[in-house]
Amino acid sequence: MAGVGAAAAILGLRILLVGIERVLLRRLGEHGAPTECAAAFFAIGALILLPFAGLGHPRDWSYLRLAIPSGLVYAVAYWFYVSALVSGDVTAVAPLGATGSLFVVLLAALLHGEPLSLAKMGGAVLIAGGSALLQRRQPGAERAPPGRHRPRVSPSAAQMLAYAGLTAITRMLDKANAVAAGSAPAGTYGFTVFAVVALCEGGLLLVSGGLGRLPRLLLRQPVVALAAGACNGGSFLLLLLALTRVPVSVAEPVTAVSLLVTAALAAAWFREPVGARWLPTLAVVGGTWLLVSGGAVPAGLMLPG
Secondary structure (H helix, E strand, C coil), X not given: CHHHHHHHHHHHHHHHHHHHHHHHHHHHHHHCCHHHHHHHHHHHHHHHHHHHHCCCCCCCCCCHHHHHHHHHHHXXXXXXXXXXXXXXXXXXXXXXXXXXXXXXXXXXXXXXXXXXXXXXXXXXXXXXXXXXXXXXXXXXXXXCCCCCCCCCCCHHHHHHHHHHHHHHHHHHHHHHHHHCCCCCCHHHHHXXXXXXXXXXXXXXXXXXXXXXXXXXXXXXXHHHHHHHHHHHHHHHHHHHHHHCCCCHHHHCHHHHHHHHHHHHHHHHHHCCCCHHHHHHHHHHHHHHHHHHHCCCCCCCCCCXX
């Protein structure tokens, strides 16, 4: 029971940090382009993880075969993530990220032998339905220039869906490190992944000539940038710790509960019109719960051994 309690506490804190992280990114994006925000987001996150990187030492350097590809895919995925949150209302686009749970469950079944069930399939239907409802025409759903035709699938929605698919791939790599016999400690692995992402985003800024704008962004909103990066690094470390205790098809989908935290904060901070979005958001959360309960809760919460 102690192990189950620890896993629940880790996931609960991760839910809170991810929920806060989205609205902080939205605020940071008011004064910077997506690439600048992503670079700051991960550079600060890497600094947050740096002290944890020294708490343990990997048996060898083989973990880099997982950490470097994961960081490269994260770099692309989180550019989409930041861009989506900057260009669209967080309560409209953030729930679409939960569709990554579908990819995670399918990949976990294929690669890790984690079970599929009717409950999981029902959860998939709820997530897809809730996500579709969130894309109906709603006030503020996409901050497009006046007079322009709103596309059937908004750019921010497409970006969040791309993030969801790419993130599912990284979760498989992160899980592989968590269960490998010679795995790197969570802090070491997490710092390596974040360092790769920060270098990629910084390199993109350098090539595009925007590296000089990064200090201005940090100086303009130092508290918001620091808090967003801290939430980012902290939530990722908690995910890596959770993956040593629970199946990936549980650890990732349960994070969708953070959408409720995000919706409440977005309504209070940005006055987003969340009234019409609560029902589809709850459908996404409910579908995520079915994905979890249909897999390994509570009896199979702990990994074998």
